[in-house]
Amino acid sequence: MPRTSINGKVNLAVDLGDPFLNHVVDGFFKIGAVAVGKVAVEETYHVVARGSVSKKNFEHSLKKMCKEGAYWGAVAGLYVGMEYGVERVRGTRDWKNAMVGGALTGALVSAVGNNNRDKIVLDAITGGAVATAAEFISYLT
Incomplete structure (x- = not known):
């Protein structure tokens, strides 16, 4: 818990x-x-x-x-849930979970904002990049 x-x-x-x-x-x-x-x-x-x-x-x-x-x-809860879900599906805990969780969260938050397809893809890329960077930084500390 x-x-x-x-x-x-x-x-x-x-x-x-x-x-x-x-x-x-x-x-x-x-x-x-x-x-x-x-x-x-x-x-x-x-x-x-x-x-x-x-x-x-x-x-x-x-x-x-x-x-x-x-x-x-809500955005953080969505991200944490996505990352945890990806971890459970993949059966391993690594930076890839953060990348996929961040990308899914970025895409969902963007889609809720009624953005066009290109903006949703860019937001997914940004979400995945930020989450991956944060995960790598947490490994350094």
């Missing part, structure tokens, strides 16, 4: 009874939390730059945090 630790103080364990679902939900929460933090920092910067805080600005920031967190969490 995946475990998420934040600064060594908060430990969140998710167990849905299925390893695939556990990985997907764990990826959703991890990257969703990063996206929420990113938006929170950006919105704080904008408030400081404007020099004023209003209820409307606060509500807008909160909605943006939720939207971005859900979007990036």
